[in-house]
Amino acid sequence: MAPSDDRERTLEWVERVATFCGDAWGLAPITGRVLGWLLICTPAEQSAGEIADAIGASRASMTSNLRLLTSIGLVRRHTRPGERTTYYRIEDDAFEKVVRQRLASFAAFGEIAEEGLELGGEDEERTRRIRSAQHSIALLTHQVR
8 A cells, every 4th residue: 555545545534534423513623533543553652743743734723622622631741841832632541441441530529410300309300310410420430339
């Protein structure tokens, strides 16, 4: 396969990731492209400029998108000694960490839901949605009551 064919296929895959991220997670297409690129690029660590060049984006759009992916926990940023450039990468366990964080946050919401049930008392109308939320959270955290 010619290098240009490989690059085209890679960018098509990156675009599929972007479409998925938009449809499933509500992320902007550029954020999905950044994520897709960082999942497949070599070397694994890339500067904002390298990412922008690779996916055909403006360098200005990189700051907010990389900040978002970093705040979510999917992307890690670092610098190298003696360099001013910041590099970004996805760690091998990034998705596992993010999923664990999200599950923990759902479990924490379970405590708030308990308080809501107390407020609703025996009134089924007031507690139905809370119970439904609790059931869904329990399914996610493997703690079905």
